[in-house]
Amino acid sequence: MRHHNQFRRKRGVFWFLKSCWKYCLTLLLFITGSALAADWPQYRGDNRDGVSAETGWLKTWPPTEVWRQTVGMAYSSVVVSEGRVYTMGWTTNTDFVYCFDAYDGTRLWSYSYRNGPMKGWGPNATPTVDGNKVYTYSHSGDLYCFNKATGAVLWNKVVDAGRHSEWGYAGSPLVEGNMIILNAGGGAAVDKNSGSNIWRNAGTGGFGSPKALTFNSKRIILMITISFPHGGKYDSSSCGVDAATGAFLPGWDFGGHYGEDPQFYGADKFYCGSTLYKIGTDGLTKVWGNDNMGTAYAACVVVGDYAYGYGNNGGALNCQSLSDGSIKWSQSGIKEGALMESDGKLVCLSDNGQLIVCKADPAAYNTEGRTPYQIKFEPYLGSSPSGCRACPALANGLLYCRDYGSYTQVNYVNFDQYANLVCLSFGASLKKQAANPHREKITSASGNWASTVDR
Numbered sequence: 001m002r003h004h005n006q007f008r009r010k011r012g013v014f015w016f017l018k019s020c021w022k023y024c025l026t027l028l029l030f031i032t033g034s035a036l037a038a039d040w041p042q043y044r045g046d047n048r049d050g051v052s053a054e055t056g057w058l059k060t061w062p063p064t065e066v067w068r069q070t071v072g073m074a075y076s077s078v079v080v081s082e083g084r085v086y087t088m089g090w091t092t093n094t095d096f097v098y099c100f101d102a103y104d105g106t107r108l109w110s111y112s113y114r115n116g117p118m119k120g121w122g123p124n125a126t127p128t129v130d131g132n133k134v135y136t137y138s139h140s141g142d143l144y145c146f147n148k149a150t151g152a153v154l155w156n157k158v159v160d161a162g163r164h165s166e167w168g169y170a171g172s173p174l175v176e177g178n179m180i181i182l183n184a185g186g187g188a189a190v191d192k193n194s195g196s197n198i199w200r201n202a203g204t205g206g207f208g209s210p211k212a213l214t215f216n217s218k219r220i221i222l223m224i225t226i227s228f229p230h231g232g233k234y235d236s237s238s239c240g241v242d243a244a245t246g247a248f249l250p251g252w253d254f255g256g257h258y259g260e261d262p263q264f265y266g267a268d269k270f271y272c273g274s275t276l277y278k279i280g281t282d283g284l285t286k287v288w289g290n291d292n293m294g295t296a297y298a299a300c301v302v303v304g305d306y307a308y309g310y311g312n313n314g315g316a317l318n319c320q321s322l323s324d325g326s327i328k329w330s331q332s333g334i335k336e337g338a339l340m341e342s343d344g345k346l347v348c349l350s351d352n353g354q355l356i357v358c359k360a361d362p363a364a365y366n367t368e369g370r371t372p373y374q375i376k377f378e379p380y381l382g383s384s385p386s387g388c389r390a391c392p393a394l395a396n397g398l399l400y401c402r403d404y405g406s407y408t409q410v411n412y413v414n415f416d417q418y419a420n421l422v423c424l425s426f427g428a429s430l431k432k433q434a435a436n437p438h439r440e441k442i443t444s445a446s447g448n449w450a451s452t453v454d455r
Helices: 002-034
Strands: 064-071 079-081 084-090 094-101 107-114 128-130 133-137 142-147 153-158 174-176 179-182 188-191 197-200 211-215 218-223 225-230 233-235 239-242 263-265 269-271 275-280 283-289 301-303 306-310 316-321 327-332 338-342 345-349 354-359 393-395 398-402 406-410 414-425 439-443 449-454
Touching: 064 084, 064 094, 079 128, 079 393, 084 414, 094 133, 094 142, 107 142, 128 174, 174 211, 174 218, 263 301, 301 338, 306 338, 338 393
Parallel strands: none
Antiparallel strands: 064 414, 079 084, 084 094, 094 107, 128 133, 133 142, 142 153, 174 179, 179 188, 188 197, 211 218, 218 239, 225 233, 263 269, 269 275, 275 283, 301 306, 306 316, 316 327, 338 345, 345 354, 393 398, 398 414, 406 414, 439 449
């Protein structure tokens, strides 16, 4: 009997371990499958490079429109986090921040505040999601921190550092540790939890968004500026600054690429404005540079040893070798807009609303038989749309595209401004991402975080 009980105990342990193994394997497969989907929480995706890790999203062509919403005019792009879509817009001297359900387009919340026009009405920057917060930055310097689930304002302030162009501020907020980095003046940093100032530089902010890297154990921010003070004068150049202090780094100024976004290449190089730079102990060295692919509206994407983007040749999609800057192929007739890459494919949204999906292949331009799909960004009140320059966002099997918008002018005084946000499906099974509805952070009246509570 004793031996029999021992056998039963051993068999029980065996079956328990076997069950645990089966459970762990199932969980692993689930996690692996879920990894094929991904959120898009900040400007140009998770790494701010226009590249998505999502796979298996393209099953059918042409795509199917899932939903659409009317938003205000803006160059602001779209971000997606835990089943919610965020973007910005401008209508009649008012900025709007929108939050929609990612799967059916229901408006979950919106927030508005007064803001006057500049050249090219509406926000230029894209929201940034970090944890339970979403940060937005207007063309005139209004920085807001929201509870991403409820839209409650946690704090806000004006960060109007130095100077900006006639289009206003355009760089999207970058979360760096406990800081929000802004392309305001020659760069500015505030505490992400309170908005208090950390550092601020003089200069003139450009149109690109800041990007962070680590070199020799130091965190460095690439600031895309029009000019910054250097040697007692303002240089027409972008620059690298110390992330902790904002101090300009000698030897880290790079060209006049104020409308570009740097793209990292390998362990010690980055590409910006049809130029490749090498990072060294003495700063930056230009490896090569030319005018083959200087983009005005949208940054390129780097895939392998090649950059893909719109070039300076009157409306063409190009593939450029990063080894020497030569153009491998150029496809004309594609109006400049914005693009991203996922699963070996380029997703190109042209200025006139045409959506093109082609292979990210240096050998040749190849759509694999897919004809361009015209997204119907409907004009409003008899006017016409004025361009699609916001980067498309791919998240969890769905693609989100928006246009800049259109307007009607009455006696050169009153304006009605509208734009379209469109969600498309390519036939893949949706991998829904949702926040835990039973736990959320509650804000106090002063806008500071309180403790986490169960609902």
